[in-house]
Amino acid sequence: ATHPLALAPVSSPPATVDGFVREFLLNLNMERGVALSAATETDKYMALAATVRDYLVARWLEDQRRQREDQRKAVCYLSAEYLLGRQLDNNLLASGLTDIATEALAACGIDIDTMRAHEVEPGLGNGGLGRLAACFVDSLATLSVPSIGYGIRYEYGIFRQVFRGGEQIEKPDAWLALGSPWEFRHPEAAQTVSFAGHTETYDDGGVIRSRWVPAWSVRAVPYNYMVPGYQNGRVNTLRLWSAEATKAFDLRTFNSGDYVEAVRAQTFAENISKVLYPEDSTPQGKELRLQQQYFFVAASIADYMTKVLPEDFDLEDLPDRVIFQLNDTHPVIAVPEMMRVLVDERKLDWDAAWAITQKCFAYTCHTLLPEALEVWSVDLLGRLLPRHLEIIYRINDEFLLRVRERFGDDEQRLRDMSIVSEHRAVRMAYLATVAGAKVNGVAELHSQLLREKVLHQFDEMMPEKFTNVTNGVTPRRFVRLANPKLSELITAALGTGWLTDLERLRELESYAEDPDFRAAFADVKAANKRRLNDVLMKRDGFEIADDHLLDVMVKRLHEYKRQTLKLLHIVTLYERVVSGRVAVSDLQPRTFIFGAKAAPGYAMAKRVIHLINAVGAVVNNDPRLEGRLKVVFPPNYNVTLAERVIPAADLSEQISLAGKEASGTGNMKFALNGALTIGTDDGANVEIRELVGDDNFFLFGMSEPEVEELWAAGYRPGEFAQADDELRRALDLIGSGAFSEGDRSTFEPVVSNLLYDDRFMVLADYTSYIAAQERVDAAYADRDAWTRSAILNVARTGFFSSDRSIRDYIDRIWHTQPAR
Numbered sequence: 001a002t003h004p005l006a007l008a009p010v011s012s013p014p015a016t017v018d019g020f021v022r023e024f025l026l027n028l029n030m031e032r033g034v035a036l037s038a039a040t041e042t043d044k045y046m047a048l049a050a051t052v053r054d055y056l057v058a059r060w061l062e063d064q065r066r067q068r069e070d071q072r073k074a075v076c077y078l079s080a081e082y083l084l085g086r087q088l089d090n091n092l093l094a095s096g097l098t099d100i101a102t103e104a105l106a107a108c109g110i111d112i113d114t115m116r117a118h119e120v121e122p123g124l125g126n127g128g129l130g131r132l133a134a135c136f137v138d139s140l141a142t143l144s145v146p147s148i149g150y151g152i153r154y155e156y157g158i159f160r161q162v163f164r165g166g167e168q169i170e171k172p173d174a175w176l177a178l179g180s181p182w183e184f185r186h187p188e189a190a191q192t193v194s195f196a197g198h199t200e201t202y203d204d205g206g207v208i209r210s211r212w213v214p215a216w217s218v219r220a221v222p223y224n225y226m227v228p229g230y231q232n233g234r235v236n237t238l239r240l241w242s243a244e245a246t247k248a249f250d251l252r253t254f255n256s257g258d259y260v261e262a263v264r265a266q267t268f269a270e271n272i273s274k275v276l277y278p279e280d281s282t283p284q285g286k287e288l289r290l291q292q293q294y295f296f297v298a299a300s301i302a303d304y305m306t307k308v309l310p311e312d313f314d315l316e317d318l319p320d321r322v323i324f325q326l327n328d329t330h331p332v333i334a335v336p337e338m339m340r341v342l343v344d345e346r347k348l349d350w351d352a353a354w355a356i357t358q359k360c361f362a363y364t365c366h367t368l369l370p371e372a373l374e375v376w377s378v379d380l381l382g383r384l385l386p387r388h389l390e391i392i393y394r395i396n397d398e399f400l401l402r403v404r405e406r407f408g409d410d411e412q413r414l415r416d417m418s419i420v421s422e423h424r425a426v427r428m429a430y431l432a433t434v435a436g437a438k439v440n441g442v443a444e445l446h447s448q449l450l451r452e453k454v455l456h457q458f459d460e461m462m463p464e465k466f467t468n469v470t471n472g473v474t475p476r477r478f479v480r481l482a483n484p485k486l487s488e489l490i491t492a493a494l495g496t497g498w499l500t501d502l503e504r505l506r507e508l509e510s511y512a513e514d515p516d517f518r519a520a521f522a523d524v525k526a527a528n529k530r531r532l533n534d535v536l537m538k539r540d541g542f543e544i545a546d547d548h549l550l551d552v553m554v555k556r557l558h559e560y561k562r563q564t565l566k567l568l569h570i571v572t573l574y575e576r577v578v579s580g581r582v583a584v585s586d587l588q589p590r591t592f593i594f595g596a597k598a599a600p601g602y603a604m605a606k607r608v609i610h611l612i613n614a615v616g617a618v619v620n621n622d623p624r625l626e627g628r629l630k631v632v633f634p635p636n637y638n639v640t641l642a643e644r645v646i647p648a649a650d651l652s653e654q655i656s657l658a659g660k661e662a663s664g665t666g667n668m669k670f671a672l673n674g675a676l677t678i679g680t681d682d683g684a685n686v687e688i689r690e691l692v693g694d695d696n697f698f699l700f701g702m703s704e705p706e707v708e709e710l711w712a713a714g715y716r717p718g719e720f721a722q723a724d725d726e727l728r729r730a731l732d733l734i735g736s737g738a739f740s741e742g743d744r745s746t747f748e749p750v751v752s753n754l755l756y757d758d759r760f761m762v763l764a765d766y767t768s769y770i771a772a773q774e775r776v777d778a779a780y781a782d783r784d785a786w787t788r789s790a791i792l793n794v795a796r797t798g799f800f801s802s803d804r805s806i807r808d809y810i811d812r813i814w815h816t817q818p819a820r
């Protein structure tokens with residue numbers, strides 16, 4: 001370019017109210033093609049988003065240019081899910097434009113809160129794993145780590161949940177219906193991703209090589225999202241791939257004349273990124289899901305190798321330039337894909353390629369449940385990705401040779417450690433462990449159990465690979481944006497700077513002893529409850545009473561998380577009053593909030609949802625309770641609702657069976673917002689309790705070794721029902737049809753599951769849980785002491801910033817440097 005304007009980098013509009021108004025109106029007129037007087041809410045929202053974008057773009061382009069030129073090692077975060085939540089407020093905060101935008105919009109007669117409310121959140125994830133990825137990209141940008149997030153642009157995110165007769169109904173989440181103002185589509189940067197076909201060998205000038213002859217392919221079109229760091233001028237990229245029909249399909253339309261067949265084929269291609277699988281932890285082995293995984297991973301590797309890496313790059317140096325972090329096993333097919341690219345396409349010899357690959361990947365495991373460990377059948381892999389299957393076999397053969405060298409001809413061990421099982425299933429966690437430079441769990445206890453149980457034999461062989469990185473959450477979204485009143489109070493006490501240095505919250509410890517500060521803190525909590533009341537009243541007609549203890553359990557519905565234990569507590573309180581054993585005036589008024597989606601195919605989980613609603617319908621309307629117990633179950637719990645619920649909570653329910661919840665991240669969000677936890681010694685609860693102290697945490701239930709012991713001894717849940725009169729009464733009441741208009745069959749499966757199976761030992765922990773809830777009531781009676789504990793929870797949980805997690809990844813796994 002020669003024009004002087006083309007030589008200079010783009011510049012942002014002036015960061016003033018006038019500058020913002022001008023840019024906003026320009027977008028409204030030029031991009032939306034409407035005048036302000038005729039603009040709809042959607043027009044205004046889209047123009048506002050475009051305006052915020054305009055302020056970020058210059059930095060974004062600059063950071064992309066630098067990242068290309070920079071020799072520094074970068075992180076490619078590979079995740080099938082990013083549960084981003086709404087973007088507008090976050091991007092305003094990150095760019096420091098909140099006040100300017102508020103004023104500018106007001107000057108145009110627009111209330112910025114109506115604009116915030118207009119955004120549909122991109123729900124491109126199921127729960128903890130997807131939200132963690134979103135927190136991590138925020139921290140990566142805030143810490144200026146050269147990095148790029150790769151994932152899938154699902155056309156339909158996690159389903160929208162509605163209740164009909166108390167039962168969950170799933171509705172499609174058409175989050176793109178109004179258009180998505182935060183993304184940039186880049187068709188020119190598309191990659192081709194191939195599938196199926198066969199493999200063959202050929203003579204390449206004297207060298208016999210393998211190659212893959214695929215049967216069909218799709219186009220992967222990237223959509224780039226800006227990921228601004230918090231007020232640091234850094235803007236990273238999240239690149240989400242969308243599947244489209246290839247040119248080949250179009251050609252076929254033209255040539256064959258079979259128009260309908262060609263259009264059908266196009267639909268087939270576009271199915272790949274159509275919908276997020278709503279299963280959380282029970283893989284179904286569905287072909288489309290494997291297609292999704294390979295689709296985004298192959299596109300991402302090709303993008304990195306051809307668009308990010310310089311053309312003449314010496315591949316031996318790849319490990320100094322990039323690390324691919326595998327978010328659970330979903331992207332693990334990247335390992336054989338990298339081998340295929342290096343060996344078949346770049347013509348490296350196998351050993352050199354394997355040496356490189358082993359240094360370029362690291363694997364994060366997010367589960368302990370054996371049923372959640374992904375496997376793919378050899379048949380399916382062979383059909384869909386024949387060359388990758390060959391590569392996996394060779395990786396496995398060479399690995400088993402090493403096992404043999406090390407441990408001798410121990411056939412049992414060889415079977416146990418084989419990547420391909422006797423049942424012809426490829427164990428993706430084993431492949432990731434063998435291939436990865438590092439394997440990490442997501443909380444101390446989880447990492448320990450990975451080494452002792454799930455991957456024990458791998459730990460014996462390669463202990464240096466195993467490490468822990470305890471999860472974290474972004475304080476920008478989950479403290480600053482979700483809880484502006486608490487943030488103001490903290491800033492008034494500590495000054496600024498704590499949002500990017502969250503350990504500074506420690507300085508609040510002394511404020512816990514200051515009665516004025518405690519009063520102010522209690523006022524914030526009360527205001528957050530009123531705000532939640534307003535949200536829920538408007539949304540679902542639920543009321544949150546000012547004087548109730550707000551007891552919250554929000555997370556995916558899963559048996560191991562034990563929503564039924566929470567229900568047994570509620571039913572016990574109810575039964576005490578209606579049986580006359582406890583005077584209603586002796587009840588601590590409580591509102592129980594649930595939020596939970598069940599996987600559509602998980603029958604027991606759906607029945608528990610029904611039961612929560614059924615118990616609510618009875619408890620909420622029984623005049624004998626005088627309104628002292630309320631069950632509130634707003635449908636469609638998502639990031640947006642979490643941001644309103646968590647800051648209002650008094651009590652955080654983290655009651656999974658010890659040894660089952662890998663970490664939890666909701667637990668961290670609650671503590672940071674001044675809720676006290678009632679919880680088991682599980683996942684990150686262990687670390688939360690260590691930090692906040694036993695006096696500020698309600699511990700109950702068996703420890704993980706106690707769980708193991710009871711299980712080994714032969715667990716008989718019925719004996720626990722026999723031993724606790726109130727437990728029996730609660731189960732009987734549910735079984736009697738008290739919550740199903742006398743119909744005993746509706747919830748019988750839930751009751752008999754607990755009495756005769758109870759895989760997650762709900763009954764074994766019941767007595768201890770009820771006792772802990774009584775300690776909660778007693779503690780809440782001294783409101784000022786409770787507030788002190790709540791402040792100490794905030795003060796002592798700065799460790800759980802995802803900035804700290806990312807620093808740990810850098811120190812223990814990535815060994816990258818921040819950008820200049």
Ligand code: 26V
Pocket residue numbers: 126127128129130132277278279280281282283284328366367372373374442471661662663664665683
């Ligand atoms: C997810 C899926 C989703 C689609 C169907 C197949 C399938 C198979 C396995 C999984 C693993 C789910 C793992 C997960 O979400 N783990 C959660 O990760 C959080 C972040 O580390 C952690 O806080 C939670 O404790 C853990 O349950």
